[in-house]
Amino acid sequence: MYKNLAAAFAAACLFSLSPSTSAQPLKAGFVYVTPITEAGWTRQHEEGRKAVDKALGASVKTTFVENVPEGADAERVIRDLAREGHTIIFTPSFGYMEPTLKVAQEFPDVKFESITGYKTAANVAVANARYYEGRYLAGVAAGRMTQSNLAGFVAGFPIPEVLQGINAFTLGMRSVNPRAQVKVVWLNTWFDPSKERDAAMALFNQNVDVIAFHTGSTAVMAAAQERGKMAVAYHSDMRKVAPDAQIIAVTHEWGAYYTARIKAVQQGQWQTGNVWGGVKEGMVRVGDFGPKVPKAVQAEVLAKQKDVASGKLHPFAGPITDNEGKLVVPAGQALSDAQILSMNYLVAGVQGKVIK
Structure with a gap:
C-alpha cells in the first residue's frame, strides 16, 4: 500500500x-x-x-x-x-x-x-x-519508572492514530511491568491548554505517577513538573517546560x-x-531522557529502538487481548498495516472506553 x-x-x-x-x-x-x-x-x-x-x-x-x-x-x-x-x-x-x-x-x-x-x-x-512505535518505546521507559503502576493518558479524539498510541504505550509498559495500568481521559479537542492541564491534574489525583498525552500543547508536561510527577513528551523534546518531569520524548x-x-x-x-x-525512516524517534531515568533504562529503550528499526520488534505482536477480554491478536501473529490503521479498541491494561 x-x-x-x-x-x-x-x-x-x-x-x-x-x-x-x-x-x-x-x-x-x-x-x-x-x-x-x-x-x-x-x-x-x-x-x-x-x-x-x-x-x-x-x-x-x-x-x-x-x-x-x-x-x-x-x-x-x-x-x-x-x-x-x-x-x-x-x-x-x-x-x-x-x-x-x-x-x-x-x-x-x-x-x-x-x-x-x-x-x-x-x-x-x-x-x-x-507514532505508535515511539509510544511503545516510551511505554517501556514508563513501565520501568512507575512506582504506583498506574499511568495516565490525556487524549484528544478516539481516532485510530490515537488508539494506536494508547495501546502501544500500554503494551510497552506491560512488556516490562505486567501490573501496569493506563487510565485514559478523552478531551475531544486537539488544543486546549486549560483542559489539558485539568485532565492531567485529575489523573495525578487518582494515583497516576507518570503521564502521556496526545494533544497539542505543553500543558500536561507543565502540570507534571508542578506536581512532581513524571511525563512522556510528545511531538517535541519538552525539557524546557518540564526539566525534572520529562523521562523521555517521542519526537516527529x-x-x-x-x-x-x-x-x-x-x-x-x-x-x-x-x-x-517510522523509526526506520527517521520520522519517529525516542530519546531526550530526563535526569530521573537510570542509564540502564536509557540503554534498554535505545536498544529496543534499534530492534524496532530492524523489524525484530513489532509493537503489535500477539498475543494481545482487548480490555473487554477479546483476543485480537493470536500468539505468533502481528497486526497488519490495514489492521493498525483501522484500530477501534483499547487493549488489556487500559482503563477507559472508546468514545463513539
Whole structure:
C-alpha cells in the first residue's frame, strides 16, 4: 500500500539539493492547526518547514498560516494559498483532509500533501508517521519508572492514530511491568491548554505517577513538573517546560520528508500515494531522557529502538487481548498495516472506553 511512494521518498532524499535553475522560486504553503508554540505538533512541522528553507535555499519560498481551525476556515485558507500561486501545499492535521480534497478538485495543477489523512487523489498525497512505535518505546521507559503502576493518558479524539498510541504505550509498559495500568481521559479537542492541564491534574489525583498525552500543547508536561510527577513528551523534546518531569520524548521529524516532496515537484517527479514512515525512516524517534531515568533504562529503550528499526520488534505482536477480554491478536501473529490503521479498541491494561 505504501511501497511506491515510500520508495520515491527514499529516492528523492538521495537527490542533490542544489538550488533549482528556475528563475522563480517554487512556492510551498503550510497550514497549521494551532499557534506555533515552543514545542508540540505544530512546532515539529514548523521545524520541517525551516529545514526546507535551509536545504533548498533560494529555489523555494515557503509560507505558513497558523492557528487555522479544522473545517470551513481550513478550506478557505487552503484555497487562498492555491489562488496565491503555491505549487505545493502541506496540510498537517487530520481534520484538514476533507477541505484539502475539496480544494484540490478546484486546482488540479497544485500538489497537496494531507499529513495524517488517508484519502488520496491525483494531486493529493497522504503521509503519516508510525507514532505508535515511539509510544511503545516510551511505554517501556514508563513501565520501568512507575512506582504506583498506574499511568495516565490525556487524549484528544478516539481516532485510530490515537488508539494506536494508547495501546502501544500500554503494551510497552506491560512488556516490562505486567501490573501496569493506563487510565485514559478523552478531551475531544486537539488544543486546549486549560483542559489539558485539568485532565492531567485529575489523573495525578487518582494515583497516576507518570503521564502521556496526545494533544497539542505543553500543558500536561507543565502540570507534571508542578506536581512532581513524571511525563512522556510528545511531538517535541519538552525539557524546557518540564526539566525534572520529562523521562523521555517521542519526537516527529518532518524536514527530510517535506524537502524530498518539494524537490520532487521541482524535478517533475512528484506523484500521489501514501507514506507511513517510522523509526526506520527517521520520522519517529525516542530519546531526550530526563535526569530521573537510570542509564540502564536509557540503554534498554535505545536498544529496543534499534530492534524496532530492524523489524525484530513489532509493537503489535500477539498475543494481545482487548480490555473487554477479546483476543485480537493470536500468539505468533502481528497486526497488519490495514489492521493498525483501522484500530477501534483499547487493549488489556487500559482503563477507559472508546468514545463513539
